[in-house]
Structure formats: structure tokens, C-alpha cells
Amino acid sequence: MDTRNPVTINRLDYQPTDWLIDHVSLQFELDPTATLVTSELTLSRNPAAGQESNGPGPGLTLQGSDCELRSVSLDGVKLAPEDYQLSATELHIAQLPEHCVLVIVTCINPESNTALEGLYRSSGNFCTQCEAEGFRKITYYLDRPDVLSVFDVTITADVATCPVMLANGNRVSHEVLEGGRHRVQWHDPHPKPSYLFALVAGDLAHIEDHFTTASGRKVLLQIYVEAHNIDRCDFAMSSLKASMRWDEEVYGLEYDLDCFMIVAVDDFNMGAMENKGLNVFNSRFVLADAQSATDTDYMGVEAVIAHEYFHNWTGNRITCRDWFQLSLKEGLTVFRDQSFSSDRHSATVKRIEDVRLLRARQFAEDSGPMAHPIRPDSYIEINNFYTLTVYEKGAEVIRMLHTLLGPVKWRQAMDVYVERHDGTATTCDAFVDAMQTVADVDLTQFRRWYSTAGTPEVRVSEEYDSQNARFHLTLSQSCPDTPGQSDKLPLHIPVVMGLLDQQGNSLSLSNGRALAAAVDSSQTDAQRGVLLDLTEASQTFTFEGVDAAPVVSLLRGFSAPVKLVHDVTDETLAFLMANDPDTFNRWEAGQRLATRLILGVLQEGRINADTLASLGQAWGLILADDSLDMAFKAEALSLPTIDTLEGSLEQVDYQALIAAHAMVSTALAEKHAEALCVLVTETRQAGVALLDPAAMSGRKLANTALALLTWLPESLWGPLAAAQYAAADNMTDRIAALAALCHGDSAARQDCLDDFHAKAIGNRLVMDKWFAVQATSRRSSIVEDVAALLQHADFEAGNPNRLRSLVASFALNNPGGFHAANGQGYRFLADQVIALDSRNPQVAARLVSPLGHWKRLAGPARDLMRQELVRIRDSGPLSPDVFELVSKALQ
Numbered sequence: 001m002d003t004r005n006p007v008t009i010n011r012l013d014y015q016p017t018d019w020l021i022d023h024v025s026l027q028f029e030l031d032p033t034a035t036l037v038t039s040e041l042t043l044s045r046n047p048a049a050g051q052e053s054n055g056p057g058p059g060l061t062l063q064g065s066d067c068e069l070r071s072v073s074l075d076g077v078k079l080a081p082e083d084y085q086l087s088a089t090e091l092h093i094a095q096l097p098e099h100c101v102l103v104i105v106t107c108i109n110p111e112s113n114t115a116l117e118g119l120y121r122s123s124g125n126f127c128t129q130c131e132a133e134g135f136r137k138i139t140y141y142l143d144r145p146d147v148l149s150v151f152d153v154t155i156t157a158d159v160a161t162c163p164v165m166l167a168n169g170n171r172v173s174h175e176v177l178e179g180g181r182h183r184v185q186w187h188d189p190h191p192k193p194s195y196l197f198a199l200v201a202g203d204l205a206h207i208e209d210h211f212t213t214a215s216g217r218k219v220l221l222q223i224y225v226e227a228h229n230i231d232r233c234d235f236a237m238s239s240l241k242a243s244m245r246w247d248e249e250v251y252g253l254e255y256d257l258d259c260f261m262i263v264a265v266d267d268f269n270m271g272a273m274e275n276k277g278l279n280v281f282n283s284r285f286v287l288a289d290a291q292s293a294t295d296t297d298y299m300g301v302e303a304v305i306a307h308e309y310f311h312n313w314t315g316n317r318i319t320c321r322d323w324f325q326l327s328l329k330e331g332l333t334v335f336r337d338q339s340f341s342s343d344r345h346s347a348t349v350k351r352i353e354d355v356r357l358l359r360a361r362q363f364a365e366d367s368g369p370m371a372h373p374i375r376p377d378s379y380i381e382i383n384n385f386y387t388l389t390v391y392e393k394g395a396e397v398i399r400m401l402h403t404l405l406g407p408v409k410w411r412q413a414m415d416v417y418v419e420r421h422d423g424t425a426t427t428c429d430a431f432v433d434a435m436q437t438v439a440d441v442d443l444t445q446f447r448r449w450y451s452t453a454g455t456p457e458v459r460v461s462e463e464y465d466s467q468n469a470r471f472h473l474t475l476s477q478s479c480p481d482t483p484g485q486s487d488k489l490p491l492h493i494p495v496v497m498g499l500l501d502q503q504g505n506s507l508s509l510s511n512g513r514a515l516a517a518a519v520d521s522s523q524t525d526a527q528r529g530v531l532l533d534l535t536e537a538s539q540t541f542t543f544e545g546v547d548a549a550p551v552v553s554l555l556r557g558f559s560a561p562v563k564l565v566h567d568v569t570d571e572t573l574a575f576l577m578a579n580d581p582d583t584f585n586r587w588e589a590g591q592r593l594a595t596r597l598i599l600g601v602l603q604e605g606r607i608n609a610d611t612l613a614s615l616g617q618a619w620g621l622i623l624a625d626d627s628l629d630m631a632f633k634a635e636a637l638s639l640p641t642i643d644t645l646e647g648s649l650e651q652v653d654y655q656a657l658i659a660a661h662a663m664v665s666t667a668l669a670e671k672h673a674e675a676l677c678v679l680v681t682e683t684r685q686a687g688v689a690l691l692d693p694a695a696m697s698g699r700k701l702a703n704t705a706l707a708l709l710t711w712l713p714e715s716l717w718g719p720l721a722a723a724q725y726a727a728a729d730n731m732t733d734r735i736a737a738l739a740a741l742c743h744g745d746s747a748a749r750q751d752c753l754d755d756f757h758a759k760a761i762g763n764r765l766v767m768d769k770w771f772a773v774q775a776t777s778r779r780s781s782i783v784e785d786v787a788a789l790l791q792h793a794d795f796e797a798g799n800p801n802r803l804r805s806l807v808a809s810f811a812l813n814n815p816g817g818f819h820a821a822n823g824q825g826y827r828f829l830a831d832q833v834i835a836l837d838s839r840n841p842q843v844a845a846r847l848v849s850p851l852g853h854w855k856r857l858a859g860p861a862r863d864l865m866r867q868e869l870v871r872i873r874d875s876g877p878l879s880p881d882v883f884e885l886v887s888k889a890l891q
């Protein structure tokens with residue numbers, strides 16, 4: 001693209017297409033450098049399009065880029081070049097009959113496709129990635145999500161190199177041809193947009209299983225991988241079956257084809273892709289065994305398999321009218337995968353993990369140059385809008401609807417949504433309309449969540465009236481200005497809350513709406529608390545019959561994605577940590593106390609001894625409480641991260657914040673050193689299954705304890721870490737020990753790194769960990785270390801996972817290194833963006849984000865970061881992806 005002339009697409013400009021593609025037949029003659037694609041489109045005028053009453057019908061404009069046009073025929077007649085107009089991005093035909101058949105032949109070069117969009121090669125195999133606009137790199141097409149067609153696909157290739165040839169739907173024929181070639185045909189009966197098209201061909205092994213749907217249909221399940229990975233697919237298969245069952249049980253949604261296939265590829269820009277019946281995955285979300293995957297990796301595989309599978313209904317059967325509606329499928333599907341994980345594991349720990357991610361990353365996005373509503377209003381490059389806002393905040397918006405409706409009505413409303421929109425491309429508005437048909441509450445104001453960017457702030461004040469035994473709670477909301485948006489209207493914020501007396505008993509409340517009990521909960525109504533509908537800029541809620549000043553527990557379960565500003569004492573927070581019946585809020589109280597302690601160091605230059613004593617004591621209670629789930633304990637003993645803390649500051653001096661965080665971490669580790677050492681050595685369970693829940697929780701707690709100990713002199717924890725590394729029979733413990741050693745400078749560090757490297761040879765995902773663990777070290781030489789790793793023989797800049805394991809791990813997970821006072825970290829990242837942009841714009845653009853926050857920085861860092869953005873801007877012609885992010889950051 002010409003970056004001097006970027007095109008901005010606006011949501012309100014949406015127009016239905018003039019043409020429909022009723023059927024498409026695609027033929028691929030696969031060849032690594034010259035694949036021929038013949039596309040036969042059965043076209044008809046769209047009755048829903050705006051039509052002039054007289055004159056010729058509208059011309060047809062198809063999108064296409066990076067494909068060489070070989071021929072165009074209309075109703076059997078080959079068109080001459082003067083019969084159409086061709087540009088770098090479009091093919092236009094001015095005159096066509098109302099119903100016609102257009103045949104287009106293109107030639108593409110998968111081998112040279114380093115952007116990994118369209119048809120490309122990974123490890124010698126062919127695969128596709130078409131969301132959002134990759135199909136146009138295969139052939140000229142109406143490449144937009146509201147054009148739904150039935151696809152028939154024929155693939156011809158060499159038997160020797162491509163024994164396996166897959167596409168969407170059901171396989172209908174296979175024939176062996178002369179000259180060592182063979183041909184398959186696939187038919188997908190479900191009309192779909194082009195972004196859900198997929199083709200995979202190559203030398204792949206597979207495992208298979210079956211799933212019988214609730215209505216008794218037998219579905220063939222297959223997972224395709226390179227032969228050497230065949231033993232690492234079983235967990236993915238069991239996750240798939242669990243997802244299929246869950247969607248039937250919880251939403252009544254069954255699978256709808258005869259087979260469901262997953263393919264793992266090593267070169268993939270994102271996590272995975274929900275192509276109809278043929279999901280293509282980054283191999284990191286399929287392959288898992290004890291020696292290569294951590295517990296977190298296993299959970300990631302399970303969640304992503306579920307996410308992609310759930311898209312079959314929320315995304316594929318019901319898709320998006322245009323890309324501004326992306327959160328229609330993504331927010332909803334993330335909410336669904338979060339609910340699935342939460343049903344299968346600890347619901348509280350899952351919620352804590354999700355909220356940590358939201359606060360650390362999405363809040364930052366919402367306060368930066370790219371802040372946008374979950375339904376954006378404009379974009380230059382849609383790939384830049386697969387964001388934490390659209391996905392994670394989008395899921396929070398769905399969660400709020402779930403809270404406002406309650407679980408029973410939520411399910412009824414989902415049934416209405418599916419019933420109304422199955423087989424169509426629709427909008428976020430239509431989704432809320434479906435909710436409204438069932439909801440008791442008026443959702444008019446709630447819709448503002450779809451159009452408002454920025455994280456709202458809710459300020460809290462309390463007043464106790466002892467004479468009348470009344471408690472008044474005032475909640476005031478505001479939302480900061482974001483690019484292009486100011487003076488925002490109040491949102492409808494669901495606030496789940498409870499009141500406790502001084503003994504920790506829950507009070508019955510005279511105000512607020514009742515909450516439904518969770519199926520497996522033993523909580524009383526009073527313990528569950530109530531739901532307040534905060535709709536005004538400022539609103540006071542009065543509770544009658546409150547005999548003594550109560551303790552308030554607000555925003556239970558993080559019932560809305562807001563920042564709560566509530567000035568309470570250290571004692572109140574410590575009290576909530578010990579007594580809140582909402583376990584999420586027990587954790588939250590600890591986070592608030594820790595935040596106060598760390599930010600206090602920034603203001604006063606020293607640790608507040610009283611706050612430290614409160615938090616230290618609360619940690620002591622947690623450490624001693626054997627009734628607590630160990631995974632929850634681990635969360636409670638983890639301090640807020642730098643990027644979360646950053647969200648509470650106007651201007652950030654990273655070096656000072658990092659020093660304050662280190663000071664508090666060290667003080668807490670010192671206070672509990674003995675107990676932490678015991679946890680490292682005694683929490684692990686021998687002789688149980690790897691994925692036994694208690695064993696996983698035990699590892700999480702032990703490794704959290706080890707990470708805390710690394711703030712103390714290495715003589716104390718170094719031998720423990722080295723011993724753990726040597727004894728580990730699983731990746732979770734091995735990598736945690738190595739991560740600890742990487743912060744230090746012992747001989748064990750290098751020995752273990754060498755040992756890990758030797759064992760990683762032949763397993764790309766393990767080699768990625770070897771890079772990542774070094775990129776997140778707190779050593780003072782980190783920028784040089786990371787730069788040296790770029791030159792390592794095993795570093796591959798062309799492989800997105802490898803690149804991210806080194807470069808993104810450093811930029812996102814190593815604040816001390818990235819924000820090095822001399823700006824070296826920023827320079828390093830800018831160099832990588834510049835080097836990558838021409839090869840893979842999508843991945844390059846994702847690396848720009850950490851540089852986008854320069855306006856929030858204090859001191860010289862601000863200018864140092866800005867200079868690097870300018871250097872990227874001036875480095876030559878940029879992709880639209882990088883151009884959009886850099887230019888918005890510099891505005």
C-alpha cells in the first residue's frame with residue numbers, strides 16, 4: 001500500500017453488496033511457486049442492494065492482491081483486457097447480466113508468501129489463513145464477511161509431497177491421476193464467507209476419534225500434525241471432545257458436519273483459526289506432553305481448542321456483517337471459552353487470571369493511542385483490530401449481559417439469538433436486540449458499552465447514619481477522554497456487592513437485585529450479595545436496617561471492567577482478605593493493599609511499615625491456611641505486575657516503579673522466606689497424574705514461592721532451583737527453576753541453559769521456551785543478551801513463534817530491560833519492527849504497541865521512546881499495519 005495515502009474505512013459507511021455469490025467452485029493445482037487457482041463464481045444481483053430503477057445494473061468490483069490474473073470469462077466467453085479494469089487491489093467489470101457465471105484464473109506463489117496470509121507454506125506443507133482479508137491473496141472475490149456462499153473445492157497435487165489434501169466440509173471424492181498426481185473434492189453445505197475458507201495439503205500424520213452428538217450423529221474427529229509430533233495430540237483431542245459436549249450441555253448447540261479436523265502448523269501469525277470444519281492452529285495450541293508443555297500450556301491448548309470449536313456457532317453459523325462487528329463473534333466466543341475453562345477448573349482462579357490479563361494489557365490499550373470501543377468506528381488495517389479490547393473487553397461486556405439477565409434468561413436469550421440469526425451475517429446491535437427480547441432490564445443504555453472507548457472509573461463514598469440504622473453508598477462514574485471521544489455519557493454498570501458486619505457476617509440487604517445461586521454453591525443469599533444497577537453519573541444506594549457501620553465488598557467477581565476508586569483503610573483491606581465470602585474479592589483486597597504499598601514507595605521513597613505489616617500479616621494467614629486451594633494461594637501471593645500498576649499512574653517513571661516493586665517484593669520475601677522455602681520443597685505431589693488438579697495447584701504454589709525467593713540473595717534459593725531443575729519430571733517445574741536461575745549469575749545458570757538447549761533440539765516449542773526464559777531475565781546485561789540471541793543459530797526471524805519468544809517476551813514481559821534508562825530497549829524493538837515489516841506486517845505491527853505509550857512516560861524515557869517511533873515512521877515505505885499504529889501513536 002501507498003502509506004502516503006492510507007484509506008480509512010468507516011463503520012457508518014456500510015452498504016450491502018450489489019452482488020451475491022450463490023455458489024463458488026474452486027480448483028487448486030498446487031505447486032510451491034506457481035499454484036493455479038480457477039474460481040467459478042455463480043453471481044446474482046443482490047435484491048437487498050440499493051438499485052437505481054433505470055439504466056445498467058451496477059458493475060462488479062472484486063478484491064484481489066498479490067495474485068497474478070491469468071484470465072477472466074463471463075458466461076463461457078473469455079474477456080479481453082479492455083472488458084475489465086485491473087488495479088493492484090481490485091478487478092472491476094462494468095457490465096454483467098443479473099445472473100451470470102464468472103470464471104477467474106489466478107496464479108500465486110505460496111513459497112514466497114512470508115506474510116502468512118492467503119495460501120502459504122509451513123514446514124513444506126500448504127496451508128491457508130484467510131481471516132480477515134487473506135482470501136483476496138488467493139483469487140479475486142467479494143472478500144467481505146456478509147457474502148455467504150456454498151463452496152466446492154477441488155485440489156490436485158503430487159501424491160508424494162501432498163498425500164493429504166483437506167478443505168472445508170465433507171470429502172466427496174478422491175481420484176488418482178497420471179504423472180504421480182491425485183485429486184480430491186470437498187463440499188461444504190453451509191454457506192460461508194471467504195474468511196472461513198481453508199485448504200491444507202502436505203505430508204501429515206493424524207490421530208482420529210469419534211464423537212456422538214446429543215441427537216445421535218457420529219462425527220469423525222481428526223488432528224493432523226507432522227509425523228514427529230503424532231504423540232503430542234492426545235490432550236488436544238480430549239479437549240475437543242470436552243468442548244463439543246459442553247456446548248451441547250450448556251447451550252444446546254451441536255456440531256453440524258460429518259467430520260471436524262484440526263491441523264497444527266508451525267508458522268502462524270495468531271493462535272488459531274476457526275475455518276469451517278477445518279480449524280488451523282498454531283502448533284503451540286495443539287501439541288502438549290509432560291516433557292514439553294507446562295501446566296499453563298495445557299490450559300492454553302484446552303482453552304484455544306474450545307474457543308475455535310465454539311466459533312462453529314458463534315462466528316461461523318452466525319457471522320459478522322462487517323469487520324466492525326468483530327466483537328460479535330470474538331467477545332462472545334471468549335466469554336464462552338472462559339466459562340468452559342471455569343466450569344472445568346477453579347472458577348475463582350480462572351476469573352483472577354482473566355482479570356489480571358485485562359488489567360495488565362487491555363486497560364493499557366484503552367488508555368493509549370489505539371483506544372477504541374469494542375465495536376470500533378474506523379480502521380485503516382483491520383488486522384490491527386484483533387485486539388484485547390475487541391476480545392477481552394468484548395467478553396467482559398458479554399459477561400455483564402450475563403450478570404444483568406441472570407443465567408436462566410441468558411440461556412433463553414442465546415436461544416433467541418441463534419434462532420433468529422442462524423445462517424446470517426449480523427451485528428452487535430442485533431445481538432443486544434435478542435438479549436432484550438428476554439431481559440427484564442432495559443438495555444438501551446447498556447448499548448453504550450459498544451461505542452465507548454476507555455476504562456470507566458467508579459468512585460465510591462460511604463456514609464453511615466447510626467441514628468436511622470441506614471447505610472448510604474454513593475457511586476460516581478466517569479470515563480476518560482480517548483482519541484476522538486470526549487464527554488462520554490454514563491454507562492449502565494452492574495455492580496455486584498455485599499455488606500459485612502465487623503465479625504465478617506454477611507448482612508441481608510434491603511436494596512439491589514437478587515443474584516441467582518451458582519449450581520454448586522453452598523452460599524446463602526446474604527453471602528452472595530446483590531446487584532446494583534449504576535446508570536447515573538452519580539447515584540446513592542441506601543440500605544436500611546444496618547445496625548452498625550458495615551464493611552463494603554464491591555464489584556464482586558469483577559462484575560464490570562472498570563477502575564474502582566475506594567479509599568478504605570489498610571485494616572479494612574486486610575479484613576476483606578480474611579473474611580469476604582467472595583473469593584475473588586479476597587484476592588482483590590490483597591492486590592489493593594500491595595498496590596498501595598508499592599505506589600507508597602514511589603511517593604515517599606520508602607516502604608510504609610504499617611501497610612507492610614498489614615499485608616505481611618495477611619500473607620501469613622494465607623500461608624498458614626490449609627483449607628485454601630493452593631492455586632488460589634499462589635494468586636494471593638503474587639503481586640500486581642508492573643503493567644497493572646502502571647494503570648494507576650498518570651505519568652510513569654518505569655525505573656522508579658520497577659525499583660519500588662522490587663523493594664516490596666524483597667521485603668515480603670524476606671518476611672516469609674522460611675515458609676516460602678518450605679513451599680518450594682514440600683508442595684509437589686509425587687506419584688499422581690500430571691494433570692491432577694491438586695498436583696497442578698501444588699506446582700503453581702511452589703513455583704510462585706520460588707519466584708518470590710529470587711528477590712533474596714541467590715545463596716538462599718540458588719541450590720533449591722538447581723535441585724528442582726535436576727529433579728523435574730515435567731516442564732512446569734523445569735522451566736520455573738530455569739527462570740529463577742536466569743535471574744542470577746551462578747554456574748548452574750549456564751549449565752541448566754545448556755542442558756535445556758540440548759534437550760530442546762527437535763522440538764520447536766521447547767526451543768521457543770529457551771529463548772523466552774532468557775528474554776525475561778532481570779540481569780543487567782539483558783539488552784545485550786537479547787541482541788546476542790538474535791544471532792543464535794536457532795533463532796528464526798521468519799517464524800512468528802520464535803520471534804515472539806525472544807522479541808515480544810522481552811518487550812512485554814521484561815519491563816526492567818525494555819525500559820532501560822538509556823533507551824536501548826526501545827531501540828532494539830524498533831530495529832526489529834523495521835526489519836520485519838516488509839516480510840510480515842501483521843506480526844511487525846504487534847511489536848509496535850509497547851512503543852505506543854510514550855506520552856504516559858515521565859522524564860527522558862518519553863522522548864527516547866518517541867524517537868524510536870519517528871525512526872520507524874521515517875524508515876521507508878511502511879505496511880498499512882505498521883503505518884496505522886505508528887501514525888496514531890505520534891498524533
Ligand code: 0A1
Pocket residue numbers: 129131132269270271272273274307308330383386842
Ligand atoms: N478468529 C481467530 C483469530 C485470528 C484472527 C486473525 C487472523 O489473521 C489475521 C488469524 C486468526 C480466533 O479468534 O481464534
Ligand code: ZN
Pocket residue numbers: 307311329330333
Ligand atoms: Zn476467536
